Amino acid sequence: MPLNVISNVASHTAQRYLSNTQDAATSSIAKLSAGTRVLTAKDDAASLAIGSRLAAEIAGEKQAQVNATQATSLLQIADGALSKVNDILVRLKTLAVQAGSGQLSSTERGALNTEYQSLLSEVDRVATATTFNGVSLVNGQSTTTTSLNAQSATNNKVEAADGFASIVFDSTVGAATVKASYDSTTNVLTLTNLTSGVSQGVNIGSTAIATNATQTVNFSTVGATVTLNAAFDKSTSIAPTNSFTLGGSGTGTISAVSVKTATISTSLLSLAAISGNINATAAAAAVFTIGAFSGSVDLTSTGTKAVTLTNAGASFTLNFSVGTAFANSGTTSTISVGDLGALVFGQAATSNATSFSFKLGTGTTANVDDVTVSVSAASISALGLTGTSVSGSDKTNADTASTAISAAIITLNTARAGIGAAQNRLQFASDNLATSLQNNEAARSNLLDLDVAAEISKFTSLQVLSQIGISTLAQANQLTQGLTKLFQ
Secondary structure, eight states: OOOOSSOOHHHHHHHHHHHHHHHHHHHHHHHHHHTBSOSSTTTOHHHHHHHHHHHHHHHHHHHHHHHHHHHHHHHHHHHHHHHHHHHHHHHHHHHHHHHTSTTOOHHHHHHHHHHHHHHHHHHHHHHHHOEETTEESSSOEEEEEEEEOOOOTTSOOOOGGGTEEEEEEOTTTOEEEEEEEEETTTTEEEEEETTTOOEEEEEOOSSOOOTTOEEEEEETTTTEEEEEETTOOTTSOBOOOOOOEEOOSSSSEEEEEEEEEEEOOGGGGGOTTEEEEEEOTTGGGEEEEETTEEEEEOOSSOEEEEEEEEETTEEEEEEEEEEEOOOTTOOEEEEEEOOOOSEEEEEEEEESEEEEEEEOSSSOOBTTTEEEEEEEOOSTTTTTOTTOOOOSSSSHHHHHHHHHHHHHHHHHHHHHHHHHHHHHHHHHHHHHHHHHHHHHHHHHHHHHBOOHHHHHHHHHHHHHHHHHHHHHHHHHHHHGGGGGGGGO
């Protein structure tokens, strides 16, 4: 290699290797500081991808363990309530057996019944008051089915396309027919329960509902909650009617007042614009017929009348007034049931169990990642004790109550057995999550965590190399100094 003063190749070579050693040492320090061997994707792209997925799985499993623990706490609260109800049932059984004995008079049985009824009330109170995070546990579950009535195209109507996402009735409402109307000037949405006659208006504001958003409107007086979506136009009024006419060639006049439902049925959803007839040949028992529904009523006197029309267990009621009495010579009259307006049919019912779905997995597969547990209700109606007593002049009521209490105890113990089984299942699920969590953590650790001992050894080696590199660089820089002696 020629000697020159322009380029010092040895120095450049030493600098390059020293730079590489210092970069490696810097990376080693970073890994030791972070405790991980994969700082960026370039360190190990595959390990980073797999490890990141495992880290997300581990975080989900940790939360699933928390969910299992909270689910167990929920069930323990429910079981505690059922345990107290069982104690009450034992006392009720004692009172029933005592009241069933012949040495007692009605007075003594009345005294026993005072405690009996008080304890029944306590059962309902416990069922209502037992909650977890505000959710009732042993009071049953209110379920509601609703549907929007089909209306004629000419009526200002309410339907799902108008932004009514759902309507939910309180469990105390039962079967109901509700008419909805909206005043865009005052922004008041009004619900009228045509069954009870109760009406309530709520100002819902003028701000439009955003896309994919909803607005919940609570009608506490009516006992219903309406959910509106973005399709609801707050600038357009909805003013439905529920009027219709009854008339024809028969003797007498009728003016309609209202329609009420006694039993909800999907067959009632076609009430709009149906024609029927009144056969008043025998006016004292005139037959009203609308579609497949029929019922009889006396039209020989004036005043307010009501006729219930039934069909295969379903029914609805027409309320009307008779202005001029019908004679027996009256002929069949035509009923013209016009557009009944914007009616929402719904029926609320209370189930004797409440279902809870616990997320015990990290996915969304039903019956795999979600575990559903049903908790039976402990109210007096669910236990079959409604209307029971131990009063009376003989043991009849007491014996009836005693039989009902024995059945209630069996029902309650079955419910507690179900809760116990669910708790055991949750415990096994929690144990399985712990095992899975441990193994996933080990797998993630193998991929991403740093072997500190090995990395320190590597760093020590790099430190030595760095020191040697610095020394070698100094020696390389000394090589060109020897050329100056040639000029002497």
